[in-house]
Amino acid sequence: xxxxxxxxxxxxxxxxxxxxxxxxxxxxxxxxxxxxxxxxxxxxxxxxxxxxxxxxxxxxxxxxxxxxxxxxxxxxxxxxxxxxxxxxxxxxxxxxxxxxxxxxxxxxxxxxxxxxxxxxxxxxxxxxxxxxxxxxxxxxxxxxxxxxxxxxxxxxxxxxxxxxxxxxxxxxxxxxxxxxxxxxxxxxxxxxxxxxxxxxxxxxxxxxxxxxxxxxxxxxxxxxxxxxxxxxxxxxxxxxxx
Amino acid sequence: xxxxxxxxxxxxxxxxxxxxxxxxxxxxxxxxxxxxxxxxxxxxxxxxxxxxxxxxxxxxxxxxxxxxxxxxxxxxxxxxxxxxxxxxxxxxxxxxxxxxxxxxxxxxxxxxxxxxxxxxxxxxxxxxxxxxxxxxxxxxxxxxxxxxxxxxxxxxxxxxxxxxxxxxxxxxxxxxxxxxxxxxxxxxxxxxxxxxxxxxxxxxxxxxxxxxxxxxxxxxx
Numbered sequence: 400x401x402x403x404x405x406x407x408x409x410x411x412x413x414x415x416x417x418x419x420x421x422x423x424x425x426x427x428x429x430x431x432x433x434x435x436x437x438x439x440x441x442x443x444x445x446x447x448x449x450x451x452x453x454x455x456x457x458x459x460x461x462x463x464x465x466x467x468x469x470x471x472x473x474x475x476x477x478x479x480x481x482x483x484x485x486x487x488x489x490x491x492x493x494x495x496x497x498x499x500x501x502x503x504x505x506x507x508x509x510x511x512x513x514x515x516x517x518x519x520x521x522x523x524x525x526x527x528x529x530x531x532x533x534x535x536x537x538x539x540x541x542x543x544x545x546x547x548x549x550x551x552x553x554x555x556x557x558x559x560x561x562x563x564x565x566x567x568x569x570x571x572x573x574x575x576x577x578x579x580x581x582x583x584x585x586x587x588x589x590x591x592x593x594x595x596x597x598x599x600x601x602x603x604x605x606x607x608x609x610x611x612x613x614x615x616x617x618x619x620x621x622x623x624x625x626x627x628x629x630x631x632x633x634x635x636x637x638x639x640x641x
Numbered sequence: 642x643x644x645x646x647x648x649x650x651x652x653x654x655x656x657x658x659x660x661x662x663x664x665x666x667x668x669x670x671x672x673x674x675x676x677x678x679x680x681x682x683x684x685x686x687x688x689x690x691x692x693x694x695x696x697x698x699x700x701x702x703x704x705x706x707x708x709x710x711x712x713x714x715x716x717x718x719x720x721x722x723x724x725x726x727x728x729x730x731x732x733x734x735x736x737x738x739x740x741x742x743x744x745x746x747x748x749x750x751x752x753x754x755x756x757x758x759x760x761x762x763x764x765x766x767x768x769x770x771x772x773x774x775x776x777x778x779x780x781x782x783x784x785x786x787x788x789x790x791x792x793x794x795x796x797x798x799x800x801x802x803x804x805x806x807x808x809x810x811x812x813x814x815x816x817x818x819x820x821x822x823x824x825x826x827x828x829x830x831x832x833x834x835x836x837x838x839x840x841x842x843x844x845x846x847x848x849x850x851x852x853x854x855x856x857x858x859x860x861x862x
Contacts, residue, residue, distance in 0.1 A: 526812075533805070533808070533809040541792060541793070550860075553859045554856060560852075562809070
């Protein structure tokens with residue numbers, strides 16, 4: 400199974416087929432999700448219209464964690480089985496995850512100003528998300544720090560696995576430390592505690608973000624493979640002249 | 642075990658013969674802390690309030706600055722390759738180098754910390770806990786930092802890159818280290834924070850040498 404998908408040529412063929420589907424799914428889910436979230440869903444009795452920020456904020460925060468977990472799995476697969484595509488997948492996920500983390504922090508600040516009366520508080524959830532953002536930045540810096548790209552990928556794969564300790568801390572921070580950020584209301588024991596008119600747009604936006612991630616991941620992976628090809632061709636030409 | 646202490650002795654001797662190297666971390670620590678009363682203003686109650694945090698942050702930075710050279714010099718002159726060929730597992734080599742690093746930087750920091758606490762006008766009740774928290778916390782810093790120091794080998798971008806990798810991972814030690822001292826000053830029990838710092842150390846003790854040895858193997862390939 401794993402070996403089957405290790406061939407870049409096969410991946411290029413497969414991704415060619417999948418790309419338009421992912422793009423279409425992203426647009427479709429986002430269109431329906433945004434319509435339900437911005438037009439159909441009612442305003443919150445307490446938060447008013449600002450509750451609609453949640454339809455971006457919550458999926459972005461989920462994706463920030465999801466991308467890190469995906470990176471950690473890809474890095475582990477790459478280190479254990481020396482799987483070339485897994486290595487590249489970890490590298491290609493990092494900027495997307497960093498962008499989702501930034502989006503979650505940014506929309507959170509925009510929501511926090513009217514609701515909490517402040518852009519930022521040093522509460523456990525916010526602080527651990529900020530640390531996640533720094534971990535992404537550290538990964539991106541390390542993966543690009545070496546002249547030999549293979550060495551950069553291996554070193555940063557180890558870093559991702561070390562940084563993974565932060566993921567459970569973020570998930571459970573609102574339960575371990577009872578601070579300003581509200582605890583989970585969707586992914587919890589006993590089922591979601593929000594009304595279906597708000598749950599649906601939230602889930603659709605989460606699907607849209609996931610499809611978007613897969614879409615960009617495929618694009619970036621194709622880019623990485625083509626860049627590798629260009630590097631090999633250049634080297635061959637240099638050696639051919641010598 | 643004899644080989645392990647051999648590496649520790651070698652690193653200590655190198656640090657002492659080069660003289661200023663290990664002193665530099667302590668001097669940085671002292672100067673960084675002294676900057677705060679000058680920057681924030683010398684009002685004693687403000688200084689007393691921020692003393693624990695300032696001392697911990699300065700200790701973090703001082704320990705990180707010296708970490709950059711933990712493997713770098715040995716990597717450049719090739720002795721790291723010889724160390725990896727020893728009949729000693731690479732994990733033990735890392736452990737020996739971390740021990741030497743802690744003895745040359747962590748220990749002097751702990752000695753200097755109470756003096757700086759006086760300068761920062763810290764409340765008397767916090768002194769012993771500050772030292773205790775540093776004793777538990779600084780070895781974790783050396784251990785976690787060793788992973789970062791091994792990862793950046795050969796990138797030629799030392800310090801800045803290392804700080805980006807390692808400082809986010811230092812944050813838990815900082816949080817519980819400072820909150821232990823603050824709890825002691827306000828008269829709350831400090832047992833929980835010290836236990837958590839100890840737990841960090843116990844987790845880092847087996848995991849970090851293992852990870853940094855893996856990173857070193859990648860660098861030496």
